[in-house]
Amino acid sequence: MRFGFPQIVNVFGLCLLISTLQLARLTLYSVEYKTRLTQSEMHQDLDVLINEVRLHSAFAALDEQRFAKIEADVEPLVYRATNSLESQYFYAEVVKLLATLEDPGAIITSPNKPLPVLPVILKPVADSWLALDGNAVPIDPDHPFITHIDGLPLSRWEQTSQKFISNPVNKSVSERVHWLSQLNILRRDMGLPLKSQVTLSLSDNLDSNIQLVLPVAKHQVHPPRELISGKMNSLSDSGTTSQPVYASIELLSNYDRDSELVAKLERGAQQALTIIDLRNAVGDSDELLHFIARHYPNPETTNNRNNAPQRLMALGQYRRSIDFKSDFLRPLGFIPFDEFNFFEQLEFRQTSQTIDIDKAERFGLWYGRRSPLAAEFHYDESYRATSSRLGLIIGPECRRECEWVAYFAKSLSRVTLIGEKTSGDLGRRYGFTLPNSGIKVELTASLTYNMQGKLLSSVGTQPDIPLPITEVINWQGLLSLIESEQQDRETVYTLNSPDTEAKQALGVEQGSDKTPTTESRVTLQQESHTMTELAVKALTP
Template identity: 25%
Template sequence: MRTCMLLWLAVWLSTAASVSQAAPMTAPTRLAFTIQEYEKLSPFDGIRWPGPRAEVKIGDAWYGWKSVAGIDSVELVQFCEKTWPDKGIKRIEEDLVEALDLKGIKLERTVDLELIDLATGEVILMEDVVMTRAQRDAIRDASHRKAYRFVVESGTPMDSTKRIERSHRLVMKAEFAVLARWPNLNGPELSAEQIRQDLGQLEWLIQERFAYRDLLQIDYRGALDAVRVSIPERPTVPAFAAQIQKVLALFGDGHSRVRSRWVLRGYAPFLTHWIGGKLLAFRADRSGLLDEAFPVLEGIDGLPLEKWLEASDRVICDSSPQFAKERIARGLRDIVYLRTELGLPAKRRIKLMLRSLNSKEHKQLIVPVVEQKPIFGSWPEMESQILKEEIGYLRIPSMSSKREFLADLDRRMREFRTTDGLVIDLRGNGGGSRDALRTLLPYFLADGEAAVVNLARYRLEQGQDPHFENGYMENRGLYPAAWGGWSQAQRQAIERIRGSFQGDWNPVEEEFSDWHYFVIEQSTNPKAYPYTKPVVLLMNESCFSATDIFLGAFAGRPGVTLIGRPSGGGSGRSLGYTLDHSGVEIRLSSMASFRPTGARYDGLGIEVDQWVPASVGEFLGTDDVTLEKAIQTIRKSK
């Protein structure tokens, strides 16, 4: 698959195509979309865990941590371990504001602390201690401490780490040569033995927990041995995390990855996007091309673009070609990290090689390395409304589970009841909750109809019953056929598909649960009415995860057309694990997920009915060829 990816890169770079210059259309009202998040703050300059009660650093002094905002610190540990299994300590260190909010404590930017003098045992009250983002980030970056687990009931340490013990290759396989090249990243240092133990733990997790372990038949033992045999003299946590990311990228699963921060700060100050087989550079705020006369990026710092794409490809998942292509290009923003991969020196400026669209003229452009990473954000920035010719436009930039978001979907559908057609715009929607699908699909189901929209099998842990009646994936709306909560219509829909379903990949039988089903019927949303006019869904390669499920549920339904470009392809339900010595947090998919057609979601994505190429105007928001195509499709269907 990695070789296939490089061939794709060669094809993209050699393809000659003109940039779409569609006529501008009347721009609908635009609205920026934002999501409220908890502030990432901490009152501590450091934190360590000699036991269930942490010790914290204030200034240059260490103290025992008795309480925060009136809550005993051990009680808070126990609460966080229950709320975030296996990640409670990490959440306290990195998400203290959120943890306290869930306990009913609303903070501004100060907090009261009770501390214990480590020499005398005296309790010290510190009031209105200022919390900052810099302190929180410093604690996160120092997370090389032993990732202790605590038994919630007793509050005592528990060492239950499992590792694979076996003989290892002393000579790595040639196909894993890239895994032997460790990037030169500064950070907390680890011993070679600590890395070997963490690799043994990672191997056990891949072998015993990872749903897509065998999907691409990756020799993961050989890959891990390549990392093991090449441990440098002074390995660091960020460098080790980068090597783990390269291993996980081999499996073709977009949800399985390293979550700990390992990419160096320092970014290219522009965005990139593939247009007509060429990679174009855009200003970070999408106000225009980086250089109007020379828009095509062909090299950086004296190296051709192919070399930079290959370096970015090392840490990008071998998922669907369209998903990987887009993510590899986006990875070019991480210029400081990629320089370490390519063995280039650190510099404060970037030398870009640009060319004209006709490839006849070339230009060098010097730009600075910036501290703030440019983001692609939610795009297009448009609000739901009724467009010309009485066509409803429903913009869904993310799959939120918030009540107000779901209520707004119902409100919009009431507004669209008398429209002559409906456009649901999912472009750039990277996923989230399945609640939007539960809310909207009933509007497009016949009276009494139940639709199976997802089938999946859960990767069992040791001792779990594969036939457990209630199943293991309630948070995805997935239940076994034996579940007692099905309606008659849902049960009939399951029975119809059970006899004929055949997945395009067969997981190891004894390692997975019985099939689970995600079934939606019209009564799933009591507010739904039958919407019978033409429906168009807009999509692209950035649609992923829960958005893939949404698209798959609508694909092939009567009166529904999918327009744009194929989605990313992902539905793995990843779970988090922390490696003991390095503190590196990883995520591994826990289910094998399929469409009712038998096709996997992961690594494939959802195909379109009408393909629309990417254009400069659509990326900048000056025109929208895809939306115009949708309007034309609905107009022709009247």
């Protein structure tokens, strides 16, 4: 058979058709990653992980000892896994490795089904833990406290679970509950047998104890309840009500497009109190930040009238890498030095010169972020005279722009922060996927510093009123807490002040050594107990 030009064209067309069909198959069908990994596959994934951390992690570049520890922990991990290993257990090992970075922005997700977990909901109460069912009721009302799992003290399980929690969020109640519930992951790490049942030891915290044998759960149990209980309608049709305004925001990027939410918060700024729930807020829009700066500025005093507001809020720099362009931080509101005006450049230069970083060659140039109080962002002076208050509910999942909202709001006297400490996730992330396990990893690739030259990344913002965000918050209890905190904040008082009337009003007297007397200390302790009682009330549905 003669092989001429038409045959060549036909063969070429056939090859092109096969390539198109193959590309369509790869596009339409998701890649199925392995549920078990061989030793060589784990070794390959770990090599990719180490290389990506070395090249792109800002926290690995900031502290070489963290990265050195990860490298040291990888070799025995591969050595122990002589046979194949389930991908989910490999995922747990990756989480434990990256916890060493102390990176608040590290996110590790697995494409496979989760491993068995505890069949109960854990709830911390002081130094004990409650064991609750799906309706948030103790599984045994006469023995509500859990003391042992599979015969081992709960403290031992909690100690093991801390290995999987990064330092910036290791005090978070939600993180502690999540990892303490990962039954099979903790069993394997402790060398315990993997069974389809779990033995729980329950107590009344006195002298009565029982044991329950329950089947393990496939998914972590969550009570199907609202975040705020007993909440009244926020605003009437006329826009006025005696009840505070409540709004929950989960996507900051949609803030300016949600006209109903914007109008609600604008009307709420005229009310006595507005509460915004940011526990799960994500997104990079700064509209809410500027709304708070406009409507809840600090009251004007002689001091802030004579001093110009700080023009810059923070400086940042990203991990130097061929994968990052010079505008890497611009989506987070950071711009280069030459785009600032003269006075902003003075602040910029003064702060950048005070920051001393080892291995500075691993980071790029400095970038700055303007403060919402800068001259370019004018706020309405009429709001200075109002007495409206704002409460923000925050937690470890309040990240990126939400972190900036919490950080800035901490400096405002008319704003109260409620909830748990944020994680300090202020940087831009870099993501990659491990080839065999399909585990997706995101790492922080930039660092942020305040205008005093102190590191902000991984520090987080402390709430004014600490409350576990995993609990349902009672509306009236929350209002009582905010009112009490605002009263304490408005009371200008020091023990060394000559204002004896203020001391008498608080019931605090001084001895000859200028310290509070015994009676005064008792009074202050009673005030502390009152705040504790209010916190308990706020968590009572």
